[in-house]
Amino acid sequence: MIAAAEAGDGSADDAELVVNDRTCIVTRQAVSPEKLIRFVAAPDGTVVPDLKRQLPGRGCWVSMDRALVETAIKRKIFARALKADVKAAPELAALVDRLLVADLAGMMSLARKAGQFVSGATKVDAAIRSGQALGVFHASDAAADGVRKLDQARKAWRLGTESDEEIPSFMLFAAAEMDELMGQSAFIHAAALAGQAGEGVVKRATMLDTYRNGGHSGANGGAGRSET
Numbered sequence: 639m640i641a642a643a644e645a646g647d648g649s650a651d652d653a654e655l656v657v658n659d660r661t662c663i664v665t666r667q668a669v670s671p672e673k674l675i676r677f678v679a680a681p682d683g684t685v686v687p688d689l690k691r692q693l694p695g696r697g698c699w700v701s702m703d704r705a706l707v708e709t710a711i712k713r714k715i716f717a718r719a720l721k722a723d724v725k726a727a728p729e730l731a732a733l734v735d736r737l738l739v740a741d742l743a744g745m746m747s748l749a750r751k752a753g754q755f756v757s758g759a760t761k762v763d764a765a766i767r768s769g770q771a772l773g774v775f776h777a778s779d780a781a782a783d784g785v786r787k788l789d790q791a792r793k794a795w796r797l798g799t800e801s802d803e804e805i806p807s808f809m810l811f812a813a814a815e816m817d818e819l820m821g822q823s824a825f826i827h828a829a830a831l832a833g834q835a836g837e838g839v840v841k842r843a844t845m846l847d848t849y850r851n852g853g854h855s856g857a858n859g860g861a862g863r864s865e866t
Contacts, residue, residue, distance in 0.1 A: 662701040663719040664710050673848075674699040675707070675734060677716060685716045685726040687734045689741060696720055702845060703853035707731040738849055742810075742842040743819050749835035750823060757825035759784055766791040766805060771829040773806045773840035773857075777813040780826050788827060806857035808843045810850075 660668045676688040676697045688697060698719035700706050710716055711726045727733075749755035756765060765771040766788065774792065776785050792805045816824035830839035847855045 661699060662706065663698050663715050664700055664706045667701075669699075669701050673702050673853075675702055675849075677720075679720050679722050679724045683722075683724050685720070685724050685730060687730070687737060689734075689737055696722075701853055702848045704731050704735065704849050705852060707734060735846070735849065738842070738846040739811075739819065742839070742846055745835065745838045745842050746820070746828075746830075747823060749830055749833075749839045752833060752835040754831040754833040754836035755828060755839060756831065757823075757828040759788065759827045762788055762827045762829040763791050765829040765831055766795050769795065769799065770831045771795075771805050772832055772836045773808060773830045773843060775808050775810070775825065775828040775830070775843070777811065777816060777826045778809040779812045780809075784827060806840065806844070806855070808847055808857050810843065810846060 660671060660674075662669050662674065676691050676693075676699055677685050678688050678693045678695050678697045680686045686693070691697075698716065700710055708731045711728060711730055714726070716726045717724050746755055756762065762771070762774060766774065774788060776788070789807065792807065795801075796804055811819065813824065813826060830836040830843075844855050844857060847857050
């Protein structure tokens with residue numbers, strides 16, 4: 639059995655929680671479902687994330703923000719929300735991050751097979767300028783000059799089309815992390831292209847970025863031009 643999180647502070651969090659598909663159990667604010675993470679109790683009494691929202695049983699929801707997941711662990715809010723004697727492991731917030739990373743990497747691989755994910759600065763630049771790019775990705779340790787040139791292409795596309803939206807740009811992994819995560823499919827610069835798989839990549843990248851950045855995506859231009 640995984641050890642319990644540390645005790646709460648005895649604040650108003652001890653009040654009865656209202657749990658539904660649009661309420662974060664930490665902030666108690668109504669949030670759109672796509673901005674929430676579902677959690678359920680596993681058969682062994684541990685709290686597990688349900689990113690695909692398919693696991694059976696009573697669920698509860700936390701906003702897409704790592705700090706809020708950590709707060710729910712610290713204050714033992716999961717047990718009250720799930721109305722069960724459950725244990726939320728201290729590493730639960732890190733587990734959510736790993737699952738979001740794996741989900742994104744898997745979608746990138748699917749998009750590549752579908753011809754909707756390209757890598758290499760030249761191909762990315764062409765995808766941006768042709769309007770095919772839904773999202774741009776850089777290794778977090780990519781050379782500043784390469785990032786700057788592709789940022790210029792994104793700006794040129796926006797000015798040329800007079801669009802109100804930018805093509806979002808993400809820096810989620812260092813090159814070494816991608817080598818370990820994706821092997822030969824690792825990249826320094828890449829782009830998700832128009833199509834269902836490409837849209838899925840941008841959606842998942844935005845979720846991970848939002849989770850790591852206090853509930854707000856740090857990607858330039860927001861969440862992209864399409865949703866899956």
